[in-house]
Amino acid sequence: MILVVGGAGYIGSHFVEELIKEQEVLVLDNFSTGHKHLLNEKAQFIEGNLGDEQLLNDIFSNYKINAVIHFAASSLVGESVLNPMKYYENNVSATITLLKVMMEHHVKKFIFSSTAATYGIPTTDFITEETAINPINPYGKSKLMVEWMLEDFSKSYGLSYVILRYFNAAGAHVNGRIGENHSPETHLIPIVLEHLLGIRESISVFGNDYPTEDGTCIRDYIHVTDLANAHLLSLNALLENKIHTDVFNLGNGSGYSVMEVIKTCEDVTKKSASIVIEARRTGDPSRLVASSEKITATLGWKPVFDLVSIVETAWKWHSSRI
Ligand SMILES: NC(=O)c1ccc[n+]([C@@H]2O[C@H](COP(=O)([O-])OP(=O)(O)OC[C@H]3O[C@@H](n4cnc5c(N)ncnc54)[C@H](O)[C@@H]3O)[C@@H](O)[C@H]2O)c1
Numbered sequence: 007m008i009l010v011v012g013g014a015g016y017i018g019s020h021f022v023e024e025l026i027k028e029q030e031v032l033v034l035d036n037f038s039t040g041h042k043h044l045l046n047e048k049a050q051f052i053e054g055n056l057g058d059e060q061l062l063n064d065i066f067s068n069y070k071i072n073a074v075i076h077f078a079a080s081s082l083v084g085e086s087v088l089n090p091m092k093y094y095e096n097n098v099s100a101t102i103t104l105l106k107v108m109m110e111h112h113v114k115k116f117i118f119s120s121t122a123a124t125y126g127i128p129t130t131d132f133i134t135e136e137t138a139i140n141p142i143n144p145y146g147k148s149k150l151m152v153e154w155m156l157e158d159f160s161k162s163y164g165l166s167y168v169i170l171r172y173f174n175a176a177g178a179h180v181n182g183r184i185g186e187n188h189s190p191e192t193h194l195i196p197i198v199l200e201h202l203l204g205i206r207e208s209i210s211v212f213g214n215d216y217p218t219e220d221g222t223c224i225r226d227y228i229h230v231t232d233l234a235n236a237h238l239l240s241l242n243a244l245l246e247n248k249i250h251t252d253v254f255n256l257g258n259g260s261g262y263s264v265m266e267v268i269k270t271c272e273d274v275t276k277k278s279a280s281i282v283i284e285a286r287r288t289g290d291p292s293r294l295v296a297s298s299e300k301i302t303a304t305l306g307w308k309p310v311f312d313l314v315s316i317v318e319t320a321w322k323w324h325s326s327r328i
Pocket residue numbers: 011012013014015016017018034035036037038039040041054055056057076077078079080081096100119120121122171172173174175176188
């Protein structure tokens with residue numbers, strides 16, 4: 007059985023949707039940002055907190071867990087600046103408890119959701135795993151701290167792991183059952199689509215004076231099912247002992263500006279957006295685009311969805327919910 011921590015969240019639920027076709031799945035989630043309606047009915051479920059050592063001990067005693075996939079985290083950059091304690095508690099401290107109980111129960115296969123935010127403000131056009139790591143906010147730092155712990159736990163306790171650094175997760179499952187449902191929503195694509203559905207009055211564009219062609223920030227949008235498939239490949243490589251430890255970027259390798267994303271949403275929905283240019287959002291690098299060549303070369307992973315199909319799947323999900 008595979009334990010998926012945070013499996014009621016956006017990315018975790020899309021992973022469970024694929025994993026359930028291959029494995030028995032147990033989800034642990036406290037619904038702090040996740041939702042019951044995102045759970046897959048074939049997965050077993052326990053409601054509880056990742057940092058609850060007694061609960062974790064019970065889980066690892068009662069189920070034969072072969073590997074843990076860890077999606078649970080607080081993940082709003084702005085909130086992490088205002089309330090770093092929450093981020094170090096939920097992302098670092100609770101993860102220490104999980105790893106401690108795993109080691110006690112001799113469960114030594116682990117996949118960790120890391121982020122492009124660990125790179126901070128990169129000076130290179132395409133970010134590889136060799137690009138300097140320099141997070142500029144508590145969220146990115148909390149993820150990097152866990153990465154460092156994993157390295158040390160591997161050396162000292164034989165932990166085997168894959169770290170996946172996602173760029174901008176977006177889109178919804180093609181089956182239309184699950185999709186992105188953050189509250190508050192801070193991500194660009196769902197915000198634009200909510201506006202085009204009439205739920206928001208306008209779209210705020212945070213800064214048009216960046217050193218990019220149209221002055222707005224460039225990001226690498228990657229479909230959530232492409233992310234899920236990268237986890238499946240990583241899990242199988244760990245279970246078959248083909249990987250002991252590794253770290254991979256996950257992106258499409260193409261950058262789109264905020265204005266280009268809005269235009270794509272307009273084209274897909276055949277609606278026109280009302281835009282308000284606002285001040286820059288603190289901590290936004292001008293450009294974050296991945297090179298994912300390493301995971302392609304190592305595991306054969308290739309993203310399938312481009313920006314148009316990301317927006318199409320997201321639109322299907324958002325428009326079905328009103
Ligand atoms: N969304 C993105 O673009 C993105 C990009 C890079 C990295 N990530 C990382 O991917 C992971 C998943 O992101 P998401 O967008 O699906 O977030 P999400 O908030 O939708 O999912 C997180 C899930 O974890 C659960 N959770 C949080 N703290 C918990 C705790 N202490 N105990 C039990 N459950 C807990 C939440 O209830 C939720 O279901 C996170 O680790 C995030 O940092 C996300």
